[in-house]
Amino acid sequence: MNFVATLRIALLALRVNKMRSALTMLGIIIGVAAVIIMIAVGGGAQARVEEQIRSLGSNIIIVLSGSVTSGGARGGTGSQPTISEDDGYAIGREIEEIQAAAPTLRGSGQVVAGNANWSTVFYGITPDYLEVREWAIIEGRGFEQAEMSGAGKVVLIGQTVAKNLFGDASPLDQVIRVRKVPLTVIGVLERKGQSMTGQDQDDILLMPIGTARKRVLGSALAKSRSVGSIMVKVNQGADMASADARMRELLRQRHRLQPGQDDDFFVRNLSEILQAQEASSKVMALLLAAVASVSLLVGGIGIMNIMLVSVTERTREIGLRMAVGARARDILTQFLVEAVTLSLIGGAIGILLGIGGSMLIAELAGWRTQLSVSSIVLAAGFAGAIGIFFGYYPAKKASRLLPIEALRYE
């Protein structure tokens, strides 16, 4: 008995009871659609998180000024500027896992351009900063060597600041006054959007670190070499933990800390945030997977139930087929193919529904969804496996019938 004939018999048997077949498929349809939507939504969320983290710069370690203990009172993070610009250069120079280290000085204040003004934050940076944050200049140019060493009166402008000060006009070569210091805009930064904590990363100005120190931040800092933070980028593929450890060691050495003494700096690692995000999206995916698998299980039980009913209803047919020469395995194949056909048709409808559903979610809820071929293959495979698993018992039962008893069945 060939496969095409078996398939034809199966389709015929399913057509005879259209309503029943449709209702039986419903469980599989819902289950498969749920799997596809779940993976699409999960994939979309994952991609969004990854994108956010990438926008912050991947493989980044931030070194912050730490707590200094004086007279028994511990000052807390940043209470004293303990790290210096030179710490940053040393890190970049001496630790091989580090691709770039960018010491930065942070400040905030009113910025004025013509009639417009805007309050924003500014950073004094070295060119390494743009490399560390993977931040491109979309218009104009970066800082030149002379501007870096000579505290040049130049500034790079973020998209939000540009929009607020200049509207749609080009900010290039315009002079803005940052805390009353006139600086020339030489470049516009690429849009970065929101950070993971919801801050607008484009509301920013970047200037050479010397400019910030000597001209903008004022006399208090002019003589010192201290910085607020050092952003460090670890080489792709290098071990974050070992880079972290070597950096701590180097800084303790440079700050002449005795063994047993607290670090006077903090090291923060973005991979921790990344891990937390990944963990939470894993929990979400697990939850959805549980819902989908319950639905598929219920669908499978529905198939088994209907196949058992079908075997009982068609006992005489089975007897007849056996009488005219069907072997036990022909009967087994017939009912198994019927169950698998049922679940695969259900699976196919479920896939279409899942694709439609995730598009609808993207459209209506505005969530990002990401359909993947692998999820569709997975869902189809699952549907087939359920057909085989839950169809096997009824099919086996049918194949074990004795021909005379089956023929006599009323």
Add this chain to the structure above:
Amino acid sequence: MSGTLIRVEELAKEYRMGNNVVPALCGVSLEIAAGEFVAVMGPSGSGKSTFMNLLGCLDHPSGGRYWLDGQEVSQLSGDELARVRNRKLGFVFQHFNLLARTSALDNVALPLLYSEMPPNERTQHAKQRLAQVGLAERMDHHPAQLSGGQQQRVAIARALVNDPRLVLADEPTGALDSRTSVEIMALLQQLNREGITIVVVTHEHDIAHFAGRIISFRDGKIIEDKPNVANDAAAQLT
């Protein structure tokens, strides 16, 4: 056509009902030659149906031996018996046992589905058999669209489709009125004249008299086995 088609020796069958063993057939021996038309008679419980099931390779005997067409089949496995049924036997049942919502043609072709015959030959074969029973024009009809007599003709065509050595008919007229019964028996008689060996189980004497030999059962044994002298007369009645 001559020679022995069926030979049974001390064929026995007992059923187990809880702790009781109920003998249904107690050591039956007989031979049926190729080309015979045999009627098996007896009241219910006489063992005639059990005998038919054993002849039809639908059941395993508890004892004794059975040769069909020179092959001993009493020791074969279930799958081997299925193969014997498919190759050598044709069945006609009291309630026709046609597949509903399936055309007459597909019903007739059903046994070939389990043979090695290629699909296009199957259809050709089934069409020929339907023509042989006079239903060539009804091959696309479903059983529900056919009369009882027509349904039984389809069933007979199905029994013939694999060119069997033996056709077994179990109360073939049990669900038909007397006029249709005569038509069906006449058809079987005609097929027998064309050389097919037929064994009919019945409890009606009128039906049995279409056969050339009548074997009577009672209490699991043969009580009478005689040629039917009235055979020709019955045939002329039709």
